[in-house]
Amino acid sequence: MAFDGKKAYGHAEHLSVTIGTRLTGSTDEHKAAAYITKAFKSFGLKVTNQRFPSITYDNRECVLEFRQGGKWRQITAEPVLLSKSTPAGGVEGEIFFAEAGQLGYLTPAMKDKIVLVGGPIRPEDRPRLIRLGAKAIINIDSALRDGYRRTVLYDDERAVYGSLPMATIRHLDGLDIIKKPADRARLVLRNTERKSYSLNVIGEKPGTDFAEEIVVVCAHYDSHWGCPGACDNAGGTAVMMELARVLAARPSRRTLRFIAFAAEETGLFGSRHYASQLLGKDRREKKASSFREKVDKTELERHRLTFNFDMHGCTIGRFHATFNGPEDVGASVRLLASETGTACEVKKMPMSSDGTPLAAVGVPNVQFARGGATNGFGHQAGDEIRYLAPEAMGDAGRFADDYLSRYVTNASTFPFDREIPDDQMKDVRNYFTTKHMTIPGEKPPKGAATRRSKPRGKK
Secondary structure (H helix, E strand, O other), X not given: OOOOHHHHHHHHHHHHHHHOOOOOOOHHHHHHHHHHHHHHHXXXXXXXXXXXXXXXXXXXEEXXXXXXXXXXXXEOOEEEEOOOOOOOOOEEEEEXXXXXXXXXXXXXXXXXXXXXXXXXXXXXXXXXXXHOOOOEEEEEOOOOOOOOOOEEOOHHHHHHHOOOOEEEEOHHHHXXXXXXXXXXXXXXXXXXXXXXXXXXXXXXXXOOOEEEEEEXXXXXXXXXXXXXXXXXXXXXXXXXXXHHHHHHOOOOOEEEEEEEEOOOOOOOHHHHHHHHHHHHHHHHHHHOOOOOOOOOOOHXXXXXXXXXXXXXXXXXXXXXXXXXXXXXXXXXXXHHHHHHOOOEEEEEOOXXXXXXXXXXXXXXXXXXXXXXXXXXXXXXXXOOHHHEOHHHHHHHHHHHHHHHHHHHHOOOOOOOOOOOOHHHHHHHHHHHHHOOOXXXXXXXOOOOOOOOOOOOOOO
């Protein structure tokens, strides 16, 4: 049973073309979950769907105009999803240019004005803009590109730092507005949201000799609003699915748990939910009178490693991996890369992907990706299947197959300690703090509001 790059490509094509955009909590995300569930079952895996609450959202209107030389002209703008909507008639005001959004430029002079800023305002500075009476924020893209990189406010951080109507314009449009210059702006923004649910799809193959040891092989299958998400991350999901087919047909000494995570693009919600559930169960199991501390292991403690795929399939590119855990984990990737002639850069650091929430609850990880110029279409409408190649997926899958066969499915003893060293755990926790996300198993930051029961904006 050999890994087939063409089969993987077929999965990526179905997810990104036949289904298309797989927005968190949307009908199409649910269709993708059903597709993956059916595939896992056909491989002979025991399948469960882990359901959790999520928010799905849309933009119904985003119209931005600037006044230059006494004349109004419309500029193409992109909504910041899940930001606050304007009143029905929009907001209008003088322009306040806040440079790159440094704190020193955020002064009382922005009252009743529309703030134009070269790049995004830091979330922790947003309360200052709200307090000083800014009407809206217009972000000038910091990169030169034709399309738009989709942006969404994480629910965690907007609950803590509040929200304003926010939109993004291209860098050269922003340059024109500043140089001409424009003196007033008006914005009509109508974002909508509603409560929904998402599904982590879990397919399990029990181990033969060490069934109590669990290794997670995972990828996220959702995409951003209006994005086909071919490379990010239909490609990674497709490699994981084909690997599941291959490994399900072979004996494995350890239990393999293949997981397609949902809602990654809105703040790692799927993997954070999975990790939090494990941690909660761990605490309950340890409180039981029958639990023997030196003998028994909780389900969380039985998780030994996560191997995560994110952003795969670009035709021209290079492999790279990050890891959290003992140094031997990183060394094992470097060793196999050298032996197989696979160029792969390996770094010790958290990656902004689904292995990191599991690291936060003590599970070492390898997070495997493929970078290339066309990855620049990530989080944009241009992230299309035409930039992916079966050969690139085949190379990724065969490398992962070799790695897991050597260190997991065939190994006489598990080669890595189950630990996240203190310095790395500090980096992992800092990742969540910097991204304004709740650390798995912990309460939201102080000051966080509870999730609204009603959607923002009109349906």
